[in-house]
Structure formats: C-alpha cells, structure tokens
Amino acid sequence: xxxxxxxxxWITTPKANPQADLRLFCFPYxxxxxxxxxxxxxxxxxxxxxxxIELPGRGTKIKLAPLNKLELIVEALALQIQPYLDKPFAFxxxxxxxxxxxxxxxxxxxxxxxxxxxLFISARCAPQIPNSEPPIHALPESDFIAELRRYNGTPEAxxxxxxxxxxxxxxxxxxxxxxxxYIYHPAPPLECPISVFGALEDHKxxxxxxxxxxxxxxxxxxxxxxxxxxFFINDSYPLLIEKISxxxxx
Numbered sequence: 001x002x003x004x005x006x007x008x009x010w011i012t013t014p015k016a017n018p019q020a021d022l023r024l025f026c027f028p029y030x031x032x033x034x035x036x037x038x039x040x041x042x043x044x045x046x047x048x049x050x051x052x053i054e055l056p057g058r059g060t061k062i063k064l065a066p067l068n069k070l071e072l073i074v075e076a077l078a079l080q081i082q083p084y085l086d087k088p089f090a091f092x093x094x095x096x097x098x099x100x101x102x103x104x105x106x107x108x109x110x111x112x113x114x115x116x117x118x119l120f121i122s123a124r125c126a127p128q129i130p131n132s133e134p135p136i137h138a139l140p141e142s143d144f145i146a147e148l149r150r151y152n153g154t155p156e157a158x159x160x161x162x163x164x165x166x167x168x169x170x171x172x173x174x175x176x177x178x179x180x181x182y183i184y185h186p187a188p189p190l191e192c193p194i195s196v197f198g199a200l201e202d203h204k205x206x207x208x209x210x211x212x213x214x215x216x217x218x219x220x221x222x223x224x225x226x227x228x229x230x231f232f233i234n235d236s237y238p239l240l241i242e243k244i245s246x247x248x249x250x
Contacts, residue, residue, distance in 0.1 A: 009080045010054050010061060015041045020049035022117065022248055023089045025081065027097030030175035031154060031168060033059035036233070043241045048248070051084060053077070057171045066174035070182050074103045078111065090118040090248055094233045096179055098124030106187055115192050118248055122197040123230050125205050126212035127184045137176035141169070148172065193220035195247050197240060199232040200225055222247070
C-alpha cells in the first residue's frame with residue numbers, strides 16, 4: 001500500500017504565474033521527467049501556468065522508488081493535486097502521460113466531482129483499445145535494451161552508457177509495467193472536451209486508435225495530426241502549445 005503522506009508533492013511549478021487564468025498540468029511519457037516541459041515555459045501565453053508532473057524515480061524525485069502500477073500513481077496524484085485546483089485547469093499527457101491524465105480525470109470525477117476544462121492527449125491510443133504488443137518490462141537486460149532501441153525514444157548515447165542505463169533501467173521497467181498491466185474499466189464518458197494529437201510517422205499509434213478517444217467524451221472532440229514520429233513532442237512543442245492555447249479559449 002502506498003503511503004501518501006510520506007510523498008513529497010509531484011506537482012511542480014517551475015515558473016509560478018499567480019495571474020494565470022488556467023493551470024495546465026503536463027504528464028511525461030515513459031522514462032520522461034518534468035524537464036520535457038521546461039521549454040514550454042517561455043512559449044505559453046501569460047494566462048496559462050505550466051505545472052509539469054515529476055513522477056517518482058526521476059528529476060527532483062530521483063530518490064523515490066518508481067511505481068509500476070497506474071492505480072498507485074493516480075491515487076497519489078489525486079490527493080496531491082487538490083491544492084492546485086482552486087482555479088480552472090487542464091491536463092496534457094503524452095503517451096504514458098496521456099493514460100495517467102485520463103485515469104486521473106476519472107478518479108477526480110468519481111471522488112471529488114471535479115473536472116478539468118480540457119483534456120489533451122498526445123500519441124496515446126484510446127484506453128478501451130487492448131494493448132496488442134507483447135510485454136517487455138521483465139525481459140532480460142539485453143533484450144529490454146533492444147526493445148527500447150526499437151521504440152526510438154531513448155537516445156543511443158544513453159543506451160550505450162552502462163552507468164546511465166543502470167540509473168534509467170528501473171524507471172523504464174516500471175513505466176512499461178504501468179502500461180502493460182493496465183486494465184481498462186468502462187465508465188460513462190467525460191463531460192470535458194478531449195483534444196487528441198498524433199504524428200503522421202508514428203507507426204505505433206494509428207489515426208484509428210487516436211480517433212477512438214471520441215468515445216470517451218460527451219463534449220467537444222478534436223484530432224490533429226502533426227509531422228514527426230511517436231516523440232514529435234520534442235520538436236513540435238511550439239505548435240502544440242499554439243493549438244492548446246487556441247482550444248482552451250473556446
């Protein structure tokens with residue numbers, strides 16, 4: 001059982017903006033940290049405050065053991081995020097972060113009758129679609145690294161650095177375990193709009209799998225396809241921010 005009270009908050013505010021009209025909570029992909037969103041800070045309009053999520057085992061939370069169950073992550077976040085929900089808010093999640101943000105919205109609705117103004121999902125198939133990929137999180141180290149290389153999300157320089165891989169291996173195994181052990185439980189569609197972003201060269205998440213997010217909302221739905229592969233967020237973030245800013249105004 002996770003001891004919530006012993007956890008330092010995973011919510012970060014690297015550039016506090018008390019005048020903001022809306023807080024945008026950003027959830028990283030598997031193996032990623034809050035640093036992914038540092039480049040967003042000077043790009044967002046003045047009415048939005050960026051609040052990146054720092055999951056255990058990385059960044060400022062590197063001393064915390066990474067969690068390998070989605071339920072534990074969402075349970076902790078639901079409590080920790082409460083003090084930050086005193087103004088309108090939205091969630092953005094890329095890949096694994098999209099799944100975490102979706103389940104967090106469902107838990108906030110169930111326990112606290114709270115709902116974001118908008119849910120932004122990036123490079124993540126709809127949750128009701130079963131994972132057809134064979135699990136990799138428990139593979140022997142050499143096989144696991146080979147699979148990471150195939151995903152093309154970890155720099156080659158990191159994969160070839162034994163010391164760095166000893167640091168990243170527990171995080172990556174835990175994150176893949178989160179994804180591979182996930183079980184979708186049907187629930188009524190959300191009341192908030194869902195906007196989905198995908199990449200034209202992403203061979204893992206097809207347009208059909210992105211379009212299926214439409215079933216998860218009773219409100220506005222949109223799908224935008226951008227150039228790039230699964231990790232298009234690293235290069236296309238200015239365009240993402242522009243589109244997010246437009247949509248939160250609606």
